[in-house]
Amino acid sequence: MVPPRPRRTADPAPAAGPGRPKDLGKRAAILDAAKRLFTAQGYEGVSMDAIANEAGVSKLTVYSHFGDKDALFAEAVKAHCERGVPPTLLEDRPQQPVRERLTEIATAFYAMISAPEAIAGQRMLCSPQVMDTALPQLFWEAGPRRVQDGLKTLLDARVAAGDLDIPDTGLAASQFFTLLKGEPHARMVFGCGCSGDPDMTPEAHVRACIDMFLRAYGVRG
Template sequence: MAPIRPYRSDDTAARAAGPGRPKDLAKREAILDASKTLFVQLGFDAVSMDQIASAAGVSKLTVYSHFGDKETLFAAAVESHCANGMPASLFEDRPSTPVRERLMEIATAFYAMISSPEAIAGHRILCSPQLANSHLPQLFWESGPRRVQDGFAALLDGRVAAGELDIADTALASSQFFTLLKGEPHARMVFGCGCGGDVNLEPATHVAACVDMFLRAYGRR
């Protein structure tokens, strides 16, 4: 599996710009910020490129010039959100750092990202009847969660090679790690019923318990 490539906003801008003069990166970021807010507030179908342009303080032509269409903009917004919450630097190999410390660092950042109000609202939108049977959930997956899982799997590969972990399938283990972190608390947040009831752990306690369970399954004995 190829390691994750560091996300850089200028890379995406250069691809969108094509030949000729580079696009204005400040405008691009303003468009991304506006789209992330509007997609969460109104949903994908209800947001128009005119609204995004107005909220970003640019022309609609500028929006199309950077992103081409609304679906491309949606994918870029997801990628940007994940890159801000889980930057590529988080998955860099730092062999001198103990494996549990590295896992705690990644797990803490991931849980903070998925439990943010914006992420919860976006998750609800993707599960709505209007989008559930469309190709947008797959677009979301490829632009965000897939990127995070691939980056973590590459980090696990390095720790397996160093003899610190015993994992036959790091892609599967990566999926298990993030699924474990989401767990019941994330489902309760999506449903709007908090984290009460039988499972009432503080985020830090929940994250530590998940990391320790993962290490019991895959740590070298």
């Protein structure tokens, strides 16, 4: 029996099999393309072919990475939220004063929800074509719920340390982000200006929200 010829360096590499890792560069390009197109054209107006063309990959590659358009939409939302409020931002830093810690999170969150693509996405989710589909739930699970759960964990740690007095940290996390969105975010979604008060800058808005939150849940001397 003749032994198999050793492979030479010039031989072509084997094709990627199902167990091989995906190309992270292509995945990132697909996500960026999806975010741009969903923002500009809405969910219904975008096809997987268009996303593939925008990303410079084949449609098969898009399906290989994400399975279907719903999953791609959810991953695009998750990527946007993780870029604006990365998981490391929600980690507790016990040595940092609680007001300073919450202000960092609030500032990043407010900047994220005020971004043009976030406003466009909010309007898309409120459209009649989308409201009765699975997309709003996909959006909630991929973005807001992750951020809210992360803050709850941080609040739990601060309550245990005696820095805050919160009977229900899940509710408090929801209230925190609801305060931050408030009227300014609603006005941006409606397209009638970022705030009813021209003197209420993003910094002032964040500071007012933190003040209210700590008046409710700060430890009394």
